[in-house]
Amino acid sequence: MDREKKNRGLLRQVMILFIAAVLVTGGIVYAMQRITSERTVRRYMEYLSVRASDEVILAVQEYPAYRWLLRYWYENAYDLDIEYDVGFGESTETLEKCRILAEHYPGLQIRYVSTQDIVDMTPEDRKLYAEVAYSWLITRINEIKQAYGMDFLFCAVADEPYDTQFFLFSAADPGATRGTEYEQVYTLGTVSAVGKSLQKAMREAKLYEEHLADAGKYMDCYKYFEVVDGHALFIGITYNQTGIKADIMARTIRGTAVAMLGQLILSLACLILMDYVVLNPLSKVQQNIRLYEQTKDSAVIRENLSKIRSRNEIGQLSEEMINLTEEIDDHLDQIRRITAETERIGVELSLASRIQNDALPQKFPAFPDRTEFDLYASMNPAREVGGDFYDFFLVDDDHLCLVMADVSGKGVPGALFMMISKTIIANNAMQENSAAEILRQTNETICANNRAEMFVTAWVGILEISTGRLTAANAGHEYPVIRNTDGAFTLLKDRHGFVLGGMDGVNYTEYEIRLQPGAKLFIYTDGVTEATDEHGNMFGTARLLDALNIDPQADPMSILRNVHDAVDLFVQDAEQFDDLTMLCMEYKGPAEG
Numbered sequence: 381m382d383r384e385k386k387n388r389g390l391l392r393q394v395m396i397l398f399i400a401a402v403l404v405t406g407g408i409v410y411a412m413q414r415i416t417s418e419r420t421v422r423r424y425m426e427y428l429s430v431r432a433s434d435e436v437i438l439a440v441q442e443y444p445a446y447r448w449l450l451r452y453w454y455e456n457a458y459d460l461d462i463e464y465d466v467g468f469g470e471s472t473e474t475l476e477k478c479r480i481l482a483e484h485y486p487g488l489q490i491r492y493v494s495t496q497d498i499v500d501m502t503p504e505d506r507k508l509y510a511e512v513a514y515s516w517l518i519t520r521i522n523e524i525k526q527a528y529g530m531d532f533l534f535c536a537v538a539d540e541p542y543d544t545q546f547f548l549f550s551a552a553d554p555g556a557t558r559g560t561e562y563e564q565v566y567t568l569g570t571v572s573a574v575g576k577s578l579q580k581a582m583r584e585a586k587l588y589e590e591h592l593a594d595a596g597k598y599m600d601c602y603k604y605f606e607v608v609d610g611h612a613l614f615i616g617i618t619y620n621q622t623g624i625k626a627d628i629m630a631r632t633i634r635g636t637a638v639a640m641l642g643q644l645i646l647s648l649a650c651l652i653l654m655d656y657v658v659l660n661p662l663s664k665v666q667q668n669i670r671l672y673e674q675t676k677d678s679a680v681i682r683e684n685l686s687k688i689r690s691r692n693e694i695g696q697l698s699e700e701m702i703n704l705t706e707e708i709d710d711h712l713d714q715i716r717r718i719t720a721e722t723e724r725i726g727v728e729l730s731l732a733s734r735i736q737n738d739a740l741p742q743k744f745p746a747f748p749d750r751t752e753f754d755l756y757a758s759m760n761p762a763r764e765v766g767g768d769f770y771d772f773f774l775v776d777d778d779h780l781c782l783v784m785a786d787v788s789g790k791g792v793p794g795a796l797f798m799m800i801s802k803t804i805i806a807n808n809a810m811q812e813n814s815a816a817e818i819l820r821q822t823n824e825t826i827c828a829n830n831r832a833e834m835f836v837t838a839w840v841g842i843l844e845i846s847t848g849r850l851t852a853a854n855a856g857h858e859y860p861v862i863r864n865t866d867g868a869f870t871l872l873k874d875r876h877g878f879v880l881g882g883m884d885g886v887n888y889t890e891y892e893i894r895l896q897p898g899a900k901l902f903i904y905t906d907g908v909t910e911a912t913d914e915h916g917n918m919f920g921t922a923r924l925l926d927a928l929n930i931d932p933q934a935d936p937m938s939i940l941r942n943v944h945d946a947v948d949l950f951v952q953d954a955e956q957f958d959d960l961t962m963l964c965m966e967y968k969g970p971a972e973g
Contacts (some may be wrong), residue, residue, distance in 0.1 A: 402640065402644050403640075405640070406640035409640070413632040414632060416632075417631075422594070422599075425592075425599045425619050425621055426592050426599075426601075428619065429592060429599065429617050430601070431528075432530065432617055433601060433603040433615040436521060436524055436533070436535065436615050437603075437615065439517060439521060439524065440517065440535075440605075443492075443493075443513055444492055444493065444494045445494055445497070447495075447608075448495050448498055449513055449514075450548065450606060450613065451608050451609060453510060453514060453548055453549075453568060454537055454548065454608050454609070455609075456507070457546075457548075457568045457569030458569050459507070460507065460511050460514065462514050462515060462518075462567070462568055463515045464518055464558050474512055474515050474516075477508045480505075480508060481505060481508055481512070484501075484502075484505055485497070485501070490512065491516075493509060493513075514549070517549065518549055518551075518552075521533065521549060521550075522552055522553075525551035525553070526553070526554075529619075530551070531598070531619060531620050532551075532617065533550065533551040533615075533618075534549065534550035534551065534566065534615075535549050535605070535613065535616070536548060536613075536616060537608060537611045537612070537613055537614075538582055538611075542574055542578075542579040542582040542583065543573065543574055544572065544573055544574060546569070546570075546571050547567070547568065547569070547572070548568060548613070549568060550566045551565075577593065577600075578600065581593050581600060581602045582602050582614060584602075585602040585603055585604045585614060586604050586612055589603065589604050590602065590603040590604065591603075597620060597621060597622040598618055598619060598620055599618070599619045600616070600617070600618050601615075601616070601617040601618075601619075602614050602615070602616055603617075668684050671684075678705040678706065678708070681702075681705050682702045682705060682706070739799060740759060740769060741757065741773075744756055746772060750971075751968065751971055752845045752846075752967070752969060752970055752971050753780065753843070753845065753966060753968055754935060754936055754968065755772060755782075755936050755963065755966070756935075756936035756939075756940055756963070756964055757770045757772065757940075757961075757963035758940055758961070758962055759960070760944075760956075760960040760961070762790065767791075767794025767797065767959060768785070768787070768798070768905045768907065768960075768961035769785055769787075769798045769801070769802050769961070770784050770903075770962075770963045771783040771802055771805070772963070773809070773810075775809055775810060775812055775842065776812070777845075778844060778845050778846050779812075779843065779844060779845065780842070780843040780845055780965075781806075781809045781841070781842055781843075782843065782901070782903065782963065782965060783802075783805055783806075783838065783839070783840050784838070784857065784858075784904065784905065784961065785798075785801060785802070785836050785837065785838035785839070785857070785905075786836065786857065786907075787801060787835075787836050788834050788836070789832075790958075790959075793834070794834075797832070797834045797836070798836075800826075801826065801836045801880065801881075804822045804825050804826065805818060805822050805838065805840065808821045808822055808825075809840070809842075814842065814851060814853075814890055815842050815851050815852050815853040815888075815890050816853040816887070816888040816889065816890035818840050818853070819838065819840055819855045819877065819880065819888040820886065820888055823855070823878075823881065823884075823886050823888075824884065826880055826881035827881055827883070827884040834881060835879040835880060835882045836879060836880040836881055837855060837857040837879050837880070838855045838857055838880055839852065839853075839854050839855070839857040839858070839860060839903055840852065840853055840855075841853075843895070843967070845970065846970045848894060848895040848897070848969070848970075849894060850892065850894075850895055851891070851892050852890070852891060852892075852893065853888045854875065854876050854888075855876070855877045855888060856877065856878060856879035856880075856882075857876070857905075858903075858904055858905065859872055859873050859874060859921075860872050860874065860901060860902065860903050861903075861904075861924070861925070862901060862902075863899060863900040863901075863902075863928070864896065864899055865896045865899055866898065868925075868929050868932055869900070869902060869925055869928035869932055870925070871921060871925065874891055875889050877889060896967075896969075897969030898966070898967070898968070898969075899966070900932070900936070900939070900964060900967070901965045901966075902928060902939065902962070902963070902964045903962070904961065904962045904963070905958075905959060905961040905962075906958065907956075907958035907959045907960040907961060908924060908943065908962060910958060911950065911951050911956070911958070911960065912954060913950055913951055914952065914954045919946075919947055919951070923950065927942050927945075927946035927947075928942070930946075935966065936965060936966050937964075940964055943962060944960070944962075947960065
């Protein structure tokens with residue numbers, strides 16, 4: 381009887397505490413849902429704003445001569461005869477201008493006029509083209525505004541202290557009136573005052589490319605775009621987020637109320653049954669678990685638990701605990717064996733990683749007695765062992781072979797395939813073959829015995845040291861990056877051949893580069909450009925070029941360090957999913973004497 385009263389008292393305590401917990405939880409859930417809804421609205425509006433501004437920029441950049449157009453519109457804003465809100469070819473006036481341009485320049489695709497084409501035009505035709513392009517662009521900007529439901533979308537030129545802005549273009553709803561009065565859509569050349577908060581937003585956008593700010597029921601976005609003759613160009617967006625906030629908040633309140641009510645009713649029913657079905661049998665199970673923790677006597681625990689006859693989950697739990705005690709000792713032995721095996725595998729992987737690293741040239745300077753060139757390379761595998769590799773060696777006294785490759789697999793299979801591929805390429809290169817022939821023979825050898833169906837992307841170059849002539853071929857690998865003397869690093873979009881091991885009988889195209897003294901070559905694997913941050917954004921080619929051009933005159937080791945630091949700063953704590961492999965070679969010119 382005392383035990384029954386004790387259990388019922390425990391049940392009442394649990395009921396009171398649980399009901400209180402449900403109510404408190406309801407308040408917490410509501411508060412969290414409210415915070416979440418606000419964050420959801422902001423993230424959604426941020427996403428729309430950034431995406432819309434990017435689409436505006438892309439719409440402008442669709443014109444090959446867009447920088448010329450921006451400058452021309454800015455400088456001749458009040459002289460242009462602009463026809464607003466027309467589509468491609470939908471206006472008689474715009475069609476007539478297109479006809480005139482087509483008549484003056486037969487075969488010219490007006491939509492894709494280049495800067496050089498414009499230079500060849502007469503001043504009158506340049507004005508016609510600028511008017512046609514502006515009318516077409518405004519139509520596209522209007523479509524973007526409608527698609528994203530914006531209140532205001534524009535592009536303006538502004539300079540410090542950003543107290544005024546010069547409108548290049550602004551989007552309009554269908555039938556909107558364009559002018560300079562309040563609530564009218566601004567035309568080209570309109571100048572308006574800028575408030576203090578928006579001036580701050582422009583400064584932030586200039587520093588960080590884009591800036592988003594809440595303004596009550598509105599969200600404003602400024603994105604830095606271009607510089608026109610020293611003047612900053614911004615994309616501006618305004619959203620009304622009142623309706624979205626109200627809808628999310630209403631859904632949050634309804635969802636929270638329904639969830640809490642259902643939880644309260646269900647919990648009360650479960651607590652009523654708990655006294656009869658759960659507490660006593662579960663208490664016995666708990667006691668035996670504690671006894672096992674103290675004594676580890678499996679026989680006694682099995683005997684005690686076999687007395688519980690509940691025909692429910694508690695009874696099943698008792699049976700499972702009996703089976704569990706029989707298995708625990710076996711599992712302990714297995715854990716000991718697995719631990720020992722894991723330690724052995726770890727040692728072997730560590731040894732494999734050391735062997736792989738030793739297979740790659742690691743000694744720098746690699747050729748201390750050669751003054752004609754300098755190079756540095758590094759490989760950081762995503763796992764203990766990787767599939768990327770680089771190589772460099774002298775074919776003879778006047779020819780240096782450079783190799784950068786990426787195996788399709790990762791881990792141990794990729795490492796084995798990497799070692800085989802590296803050896804084959806080196807053997808073919810030492811036969812004094814051309815870069816294209818090295819790739820062709822390597823592909824034939826790999827395809828002859830490739831049941832694993834793995835493949836390799838590779839870039840191979842042969843530098844004639846005495847002349848600076850570099851002959852190279854590309855088998856599906858990343859574009860190399862070249863820096864000419866006293867210039868910046870730029871991407872060399874060479875012609876790609878098919879990957880090695882992918883198909884038999886492939887021939888590869890060879891091309892030639894003339895390196896002047898002081899020129900640099902940078903080759904890498906996709907682990908650099910495809911490195912991702914915690915949001916899934918890739919490092920990309922543009923950031924790679926920025927990192928290379930931090931100090932383009934630095935030695936190859938410093939060049940690689942700058943790129944590696946830039947990747948680390950971008951990725952931060954995100955996991956590395958691919959091998960990170962780079963090589964930089966500086967050609968210093970033929971040896972004197």
